Amino acid sequence: MSKITLTGLMLRLFLLFASTQAGPPKAFGATKKTPDNQGQTGTLQKMIVESGTVTMDLYLDQLSGDGSLVIREEQLHFAVAANSFFSILVFNDLLRGPEQGSVALVPQYSTELPSTLGASINQLVVEKLPSAERFDLAVRDAKTGFTFFNIEGHQYYYDAKGQLLSITGGRLLISKEFANALGRPPDVGAVVGRISVGAAMRPIEVTQLVNGAPKSMVMPPLRGAAGIEAPTLVPGPDVIVGDVESVEQFGSAVGTQVGLAIGTDSCNNGDQPIDWFALPQTDHPVVPQNLYRMSAGADNTQRFEQIGHSWNKHTFEALEEFVCGNCNTTNCQTGTHLCPGCSDPYVAGLNGDQNQIGSRAWVNPFTGAFPSGADDHTGHVHDGVSHRIRVEVNDLNTTLNSGATYFAEAQYISPHEYTWCQTHPGQCNMYNNASHRQFSVTGINPPFTFTPLGSTVRMQPAISAWTGATINQIQPDPGNDGFGLLGYKVTNPVAGVWHYEYAVYNQNLDRAIQSFNVPLGAGVNLSNIGFHAPPQEPGWANDGTFNNQGYSSTPWTVNQTINTLTWSCETFAQNQNANAIRWGTLYNFRFDANQPPQSANATVGFFKTGSPMIVTIQGPASSGTPTPTPTPTPTVTPTTNSYANW
Numbered sequence: 001m002s003k004i005t006l007t008g009l010m011l012r013l014f015l016l017f018a019s020t021q022a023g024p025p026k027a028f029g030a031t032k033k034t035p036d037n038q039g040q041t042g043t044l045q046k047m048i049v050e051s052g053t054v055t056m057d058l059y060l061d062q063l064s065g066d067g068s069l070v071i072r073e074e075q076l077h078f079a080v081a082a083n084s085f086f087s088i089l090v091f092n093d094l095l096r097g098p099e100q101g102s103v104a105l106v107p108q109y110s111t112e113l114p115s116t117l118g119a120s121i122n123q124l125v126v127e128k129l130p131s132a133e134r135f136d137l138a139v140r141d142a143k144t145g146f147t148f149f150n151i152e153g154h155q156y157y158y159d160a161k162g163q164l165l166s167i168t169g170g171r172l173l174i175s176k177e178f179a180n181a182l183g184r185p186p187d188v189g190a191v192v193g194r195i196s197v198g199a200a201m202r203p204i205e206v207t208q209l210v211n212g213a214p215k216s217m218v219m220p221p222l223r224g225a226a227g228i229e230a231p232t233l234v235p236g237p238d239v240i241v242g243d244v245e246s247v248e249q250f251g252s253a254v255g256t257q258v259g260l261a262i263g264t265d266s267c268n269n270g271d272q273p274i275d276w277f278a279l280p281q282t283d284h285p286v287v288p289q290n291l292y293r294m295s296a297g298a299d300n301t302q303r304f305e306q307i308g309h310s311w312n313k314h315t316f317e318a319l320e321e322f323v324c325g326n327c328n329t330t331n332c333q334t335g336t337h338l339c340p341g342c343s344d345p346y347v348a349g350l351n352g353d354q355n356q357i358g359s360r361a362w363v364n365p366f367t368g369a370f371p372s373g374a375d376d377h378t379g380h381v382h383d384g385v386s387h388r389i390r391v392e393v394n395d396l397n398t399t400l401n402s403g404a405t406y407f408a409e410a411q412y413i414s415p416h417e418y419t420w421c422q423t424h425p426g427q428c429n430m431y432n433n434a435s436h437r438q439f440s441v442t443g444i445n446p447p448f449t450f451t452p453l454g455s456t457v458r459m460q461p462a463i464s465a466w467t468g469a470t471i472n473q474i475q476p477d478p479g480n481d482g483f484g485l486l487g488y489k490v491t492n493p494v495a496g497v498w499h500y501e502y503a504v505y506n507q508n509l510d511r512a513i514q515s516f517n518v519p520l521g522a523g524v525n526l527s528n529i530g531f532h533a534p535p536q537e538p539g540w541a542n543d544g545t546f547n548n549q550g551y552s553s554t555p556w557t558v559n560q561t562i563n564t565l566t567w568s569c570e571t572f573a574q575n576q577n578a579n580a581i582r583w584g585t586l587y588n589f590r591f592d593a594n595q596p597p598q599s600a601n602a603t604v605g606f607f608k609t610g611s612p613m614i615v616t617i618q619g620p621a622s623s624g625t626p627t628p629t630p631t632p633t634p635t636v637t638p639t640t641n642s643y644a645n646w
Helices: 003-017 060-064 115-119 176-181 415-423
Strands: 042-059 073-080 084-091 094-098 101-107 124-128 137-141 147-152 155-159 164-174 191-210 213-218 239-254 257-268 289-295 303-309 312-314 343-346 389-392 405-411 434-442 449-457 470-474 484-494 497-506 513-519 526-532 557-560 564-568 585-593 597-606 613-620
Touching: 042 060, 042 101, 042 164, 042 449, 060 191, 073 191, 073 449, 084 155, 084 191, 094 155, 115 176, 137 164, 147 176, 147 191, 164 470, 239 343, 239 405, 239 434, 239 449, 257 289, 257 405, 289 389, 289 585, 303 497, 303 585, 470 613, 484 597, 484 613, 497 513, 497 597, 497 613, 513 585, 513 613, 526 557, 526 564
Parallel strands: none
Antiparallel strands: 042 073, 042 084, 042 191, 073 101, 084 094, 084 101, 101 124, 124 137, 137 147, 147 164, 155 164, 164 191, 191 213, 239 257, 257 343, 257 389, 289 303, 289 405, 303 389, 405 434, 434 449, 470 484, 484 497, 497 585, 513 564, 513 597, 526 585, 557 564, 597 613
């Protein structure tokens, strides 16, 4: 296709999706847009799926038609085939809409399904349908074109910083073809499950528009599709987690806890070498590691909790390997730099080497800055759990956690990315450094073993795997500090009761998070108010915390008034070591209410600096009759690493 034809096509597509509205990214439902013919100025990107995951929750009792009154769900996990041509248009970092195309699905494990669907499990796609079709999306057999499910009720979300696309809230409806194949024509349109998609996107066409007229266009080649010299990488240095290799337990249990570590492969996703100078020099990445569990509720997806986190591995001696594709060492000083496209491995034993990991307290997670003594272990003696991913045995015991799902997450924080960003505006790659992978756990008592399920989901934190949740961004000071995410999910476990579950995740906000406030409708009655946080590392000599006391594990205080519910820890002025949500950690807040959800604004307060900010959530609606007096202040459970009493 000629460049002129491409330019004309992109201009028409831009006019179709353009809008004069400014402001933060919004969710897009599956609705058609009205063309806006006013000329626009800015950058129009056509982006395709680079990698990602798709989760389907199928109601097998309805698919089997056995008349059972018991809801039996089966969760299917798929990886997205690399460079799938499901494309979106993004103008000035705002999502304008999806284009016709499809995402190829790679099943992560097999399960018993209706024969027609089971026969096609290895060739399924999620397809964006033409605008003339009744439905926006469908699940089809790529080879035969057979439609299994139509999808409705979904919304599109786009995170420009991480170049991440999410499709949430989709309902799976039996298609006419599938209903006939099942021998149940009246079941056409029956809801038989849910679907969610999380994907890392990459641009394939970038057009500069001035008053609606294209002035220039570039077409970045696909990653791995060109030769070693091809400029396939993003501008600037960009360290990512290319592979979460393994999770292993090391050392003996100490009391009720075990120590774990994660094997990682870093990749330079950028076109510039990344500084990799070993300590005592301070220009190299650090590697924190986290473990999460999804559990509870009828389908074991009600909660998404962090159950452990480690100190930082300090990197050294980049090995220039090929995990992420083409490794180009031309004009690159190997060893002290990770060259463009190259990878560097750290097995779990190395990431868990207690003498080579340093406290997170020394590190500014946005700038990557830390002192040369950030791994000083003088003055203290290690046990089997020290500085590793500290996890309660009961959080791994498979008898106590039947049906739970586990996710390992690693992140690479590099000072080079920040310093490059200061001198190269627009080449700021500090927002995509976390990746995750699902693992199964085996064992009732230590030692535990961990088996990977599926592929690493690159450049997405683990909270993106929370099935059925809505996730919104927390970014109080763009360009000067990092970001976090607020996930929420509302379920209706029994008639007249709604369970509200919130997860607040800080990826790289140095200021940390000190409070979380949910508005309440008049007359709403709450019960089972809960809080959860992962275990904190105790104080150690030279650990970077105030007076080397370690961070507090005191559960957050909860305060209920007639119209608000607020959780908080001590302020920075009260206690510099208070149990704030620091970088690379996720805390949970939950309650039951007698009223259904409605759109509301939560308030997130910060620990070190900065004004509180508003984040959209769902909260309990008003019952219409205000209570005459505030409900007495409830209490949370006394430990931070166990379930709340509800």
